[in-house]
Amino acid sequence: MHSPRPDPYKNFKFRVKHFDTHVAGVSEISGLDAVLVSGYTFDLSTGPLEYTPLVLRRGVTHDGSFQLWARTGHTSGRHLARASRPRDLTIDEFNDAGERVSILQVYRCWVSQYRALQELKSGEPYAGIQLMQLEHEGWNLDRLE
Secondary structure (H helix, E strand, O other): OOOOOOOOOOOOOEEEEEOOEEEEEEEEEOOOOEEEOOOOOOOOOOOOEEEOOEEEEEEEEOOHHHHHHHHHOOOOOHHHOOOOOOEEEEEEEEOOOOOEEEEEEEEEEEEEEEEEEEEOOOOOOOEEEEEEEEEOOOEEEEEOO
């Protein structure tokens, strides 16, 4: 009988989720900015917003489809269209006790820059993430504390 596989992301403060499954763990994310498009009044509820990219740094993924999405998201070509479609992602933040403290929903993301590290272990389907820059169409942050 096989013992259950340990959670590969449990030591990461931020865990990236797609379709209710954690697909990556990262140590750092950039700040969240939303800028009112010039020419509109300063009312965030009515004016259009532009969102700055979200940058994920120093992480790992064990999910092959997430790796493919990250690698193909910033390239062009008809054969890559399906793999590089925008995705909604959730980034869960955990404290040192392993308790989830916030949930960041990022809508319609695509990868505009990706720097992977060398494969960490021969024969294993996981890769290190040095940097992943996500363009997106908005976000929502829920603090749980």
